[in-house]
Amino acid sequence: MRVEIGPVPLACASAWLDYxxxxxxxxxxxxRAVTTNVIAxxxxxxxxxQTYAGQQTGDVFRWTGDAAPETVEYLVFALYRLGxxxxxxxxxxxxxxxxxxxRKFHTVLVRSLLATLEREGEGEAHxxxxxxxxxxxxxERA
Numbered sequence: 001m002r003v004e005i006g007p008v009p010l011a012c013a014s015a016w017l018d019y020x021x022x023x024x025x026x027x028x029x030x031x032r033a034v035t036t037n038v039i040a041x042x043x044x045x046x047x048x049x050q051t052y053a054g055q056q057t058g059d060v061f062r063w064t065g066d067a068a069p070e071t072v073e074y075l076v077f078a079l080y081r082l083g084x085x086x087x088x089x090x091x092x093x094x095x096x097x098x099x100x101x102x103r104k105f106h107t108v109l110v111r112s113l114l115a116t117l118e119r120e121g122e123g124e125a126h127x128x129x130x131x132x133x134x135x136x137x138x139x140e141r142a
Contacts, residue, residue: 001069003116005049006062008108009101013053013061016105019098020046023086033085038078041071061105069120073127076113080135103137110137 006013024046027039034042052063089095098106114131117124132138 004064005112007060008105010059010061012101012105015099015102017050019102033082034078107137107140
C-alpha cells in the first residue's frame with residue numbers, strides 16, 4: 001500500500017527524527033517495550049527519513065513510500081507500545097519529553113499512518129478505531 005507522511009514543516013520532522021534517533025540508540029543498548037526486529041525497522045525508516053529531510057530544498061517534509069499493510073499495522077502498534085512506555089518514563093521524571101516541534105511531526109506521522117491503514121480494509125479500519133480510543137496522538141490536531 002502507498003504510505004504518505006506529511007505535509008509537515010521540515011523543522012518538525014528534523015526535531016522528531018533527532019529525538020527518535022536518540023531513543024533508538026538507547027533501545028539498542030537496553031531494549032524495552034519493543035523487539036530488536038522492531039528497533040531495526042524503526043531505525044531503517046528514521047535513517048531513510050533523515051536522509052530524505054536533508055535533501056529537501058523547501059521548508060516542508062512530505063514522504064511517500066510503499067509497505068505491506070501488515071507491516072504498517074505491526075509497526076504502528078509497536079510505535080504505540082513504545083510511546084506508552086516513553087510517556088511513563090517522562091511522567092516518572094526519567095526522560096525529557098520531545099519538544100513541541102517534534103511532537104507536531106509525531107502527530108502527523110501517527111495520523112497519516114492510521115488514515116492509510118483505515119482505507120486499506122475493514123480489519124485495518126477496526127484496528128485504527130481501537131487505537132484512536134486509547135492513543136492521544138491519533139486524536140490530536142497537528
